[in-house]
Structure formats: C-alpha cells, structure tokens
Amino acid sequence: MLKRQPCEHLANFERKEPKAYECEECIKTGDRWVHLRTCQECGVTLCCDSSPNKHASKHAASHPGHPVAISAEPGENWAYCYEHQQLMMNP
Secondary structure, eight states, rough: OOOOOOOHHHOOOOOOOSSSSSOHHHHHHTTOOOEEETTTTTTOOOEESSSOOHHHHHHHHHSSTOOOEEEESOOOEEEEETTTTTEEEEO
C-alpha cells in the first residue's frame, strides 16, 4: 500500500499545545462541546464537528491561513488539515 505524503500544511506546522481544556467560543455563550481542537496558526482551542457549534471548522473556514488543527483531547496525537481534508497521525 502506498503511503500518501502529508500536504504542505501538515508537513510544515509548528505544534501549539492547548492552553486550556475548553472551547473559547462555547464558554462565551454557555454552550457545551464534545471534543476539542487547537488551531496550529493562532493557538485557539475550539469545539469539533461532533459538537453543536462546530467552532473549529468554522474558524478554519473563516480564517485563511489557519488550515491545521490538532486534537486537544488527552491521549490523542493527530493533526488535520481542513483545506486538504487530510489527517496525519503522530505529527
């Protein structure tokens, strides 16, 4: 099986760890989240697409140049590029 090379965004990001285990936008509105993702451009931690507000993907769509997020979940080690819809394990 051929292994696909990571896109340029996944190949070149500098890892930013979550500052807190909370969705910064859900906190403002009193909403709940399911899982969290951290933007690797600005470091904001937001909720995933399984959450009602889907703040992480909305952030990536509305902020050009912010395509990569990592899981902010304890024990998970992966990164995702929203622009190329590509997942990279153990970045």
